[in-house]
Amino acid sequence: MSAGTSAAPLRVVAAMSGGVDSAVAAARMVAAGHDVTGIHLALSRNPASYRTGARGCCTIEDSNDARRAADVLGIPFYVWDLSEEFHDEVVVDFVEEYAAGRTPNPCLRCNERIKFAAVLDRSLALGFDAVATGHYARLVPRGAGVELHRAVDPAKDQSYVLGVLDQHQLRHSHFPLGDSTKTQVRAEAAALGLRVAAKPDSHDICFVASGDHAAFLRSSVGEREVPGLAPGDIVDDATGEVVGRHDGTLGLTIGQRKGLRLGRPAPDGRPRYVLDIEPVQGTVRVGPRERLAVHGLTGRRPRWCDDVPAPGTRFEGSDVAVQLRAHGAPLPARAQVSHDGDTLEVTLLESAHGVAPGQAAVLYTGSRVVGSATIASTR
Structure with missing residues (x-):
């Protein structure tokens, strides 16, 4: 119903x-x-x-x-x-x-x-x-x-x-x-x-009128000294070589490929993607797409659609899945609530790409939504 x-x-x-x-x-x-x-x-x-x-x-x-x-x-x-x-x-x-x-x-x-x-x-x-x-x-x-x-x-x-x-x-x-x-x-x-x-469906983030997230973020922070606003190095994750500069990590995201303006191509000619963002140091690490593969994650601040599960509760079985994007495919997974109940540990049975801290991991059993957590780190 x-x-x-x-x-x-x-x-x-x-x-x-x-x-x-x-x-x-x-x-x-x-x-x-x-x-x-x-x-x-x-x-x-x-x-x-x-x-x-x-x-x-x-x-x-x-x-x-x-x-x-x-x-x-x-x-x-x-x-x-x-x-x-x-x-x-x-x-x-x-x-x-x-x-x-x-x-x-x-x-x-x-x-x-x-x-x-x-x-x-x-x-x-x-x-x-x-x-x-x-x-x-x-x-x-x-x-x-x-x-x-x-x-x-x-x-x-x-x-x-x-x-x-x-x-x-x-x-x-x-x-x-x-x-x-x-x-x-x-x-x-x-x-x-x-x-x-x-009437067409809405797609934009409603408070970013231009659709330019980076410009909105910069205008929002103004003169504040916040991590991510200063220019910094773009570094090849494998070699440690500086391959470009960015205008600030604000607006960049894990898995991003376009708009990086890299000065040196990869030795094998393949495109590079953002693998990691260090906003305090201002360093952005890039590398090949396969380095984006994620096999597990830790979610903070879990929210439960059903009764709150007991600490240590496991979710496993053929119908357990995790969805990592609003329009992403559900991925078979296992999950366990931490012993203090504050985090959710997820093991992906199929690797995912471009998963970034801050995104939501939503847990399903079949078509039923069990709950969600905000991704704190990936493995």
């Missing part, structure tokens, strides 16, 4: 981004007989930001699209200003993680701290029962709780970015699109007369 754990009518906040998915999710909650109120999140600290044809999800244009959809559905609509919370919890974290040489996923952070923490907390405080979103994932009742599962449409599955949610948050969440394909959702939107039926 993708739309919650109770058939009784509920008071529901429908988070409406201005896209087709969240509009149809709200429509389905209305059709199911729930008392629905649409809300749009104002996340920009500059309310004048407006990008025609934007591919983010938080512009004034998107707010207007969300309001028009709510009007068509005949539901109340409000804009909630969470710009300060978003800046403090998502944007600052994004900058600090890159400054430390890690590669963060701001969408997971936003889901954890904004959409399913700040929004849910405010909704419950106002007397609402649940929050509905347009994420493609399924909720399956289990006892007094729910299990989070992959969506039916593997091309649109978003369970990875929901792997930071705990059982309390999931019990008060609804994902009405989990059993549908994108084609079905667009057709339904058109039939309802929603103008967003053909």
Whole structure:
């Protein structure tokens, strides 16, 4: 069941981004007989930001699209200003993680701290029962709780970015699109007369208007002396030879190939990739793609979608897998919770490439999401 754990009518906040998915999710909650109120999140600290044809999800244009959809559905609509919370919890974290040489996923952070923490907390405080979103994932009742599962449409599955949610948050969440394909959702939107039926999907990080992460990071740190801002050497990992210079490690990421401006080609003529970033020393190490192979990792700050497992718990078997990117393939794996419960040790049964600290490792058993952890180190 993708739309919650109770058939009784509920008071529901429908988070409406201005896209087709969240509009149809709200429509389905209305059709199911729930008392629905649409809300749009104002996340920009500059309310004048407006990008025609934007591919983010938080512009004034998107707010207007969300309001028009709510009007068509005949539901109340409000804009909630969470710009300060978003800046403090998502944007600052994004900058600090890159400054430390890690590669963060701001969408997971936003889901954890904004959409399913700040929004849910405010909704419950106002007397609402649940929050509905347009994420493609399924909720399956289990006892007094729910299990989070992959969506039916593997091309649109978003369970990875929901792997930071705990059982309390999931019990008060609804994902009405989990059993549908994108084609079905667009057709339904058109039939309802929603103008967003053909609106392109959002792809950009919503607060990086230009799409230039490095430029955004530099403008964000300003005159601060932070690791990663100063120029430094690019070193061949095998020989120790300096093969180029960079303008700062901010914006570089493990596995990157393009934009390195290496002055000397590899002796065998093969391309080099970023293998390691040392933001304090300012050294970037490069080498062949096979040196990117990762066979294991340590994840910090685990988050559990189900009951919190006991320290030392092992996850193993043919259905255990780890996903390392939002649209990456699941990799067969074994995992074990540390004895203090603070980390998750993962052994990959198939090697992965270009895995960077700061990314999320999401643990699955079959289609069920068990939990997630932020990658601290790789092996």
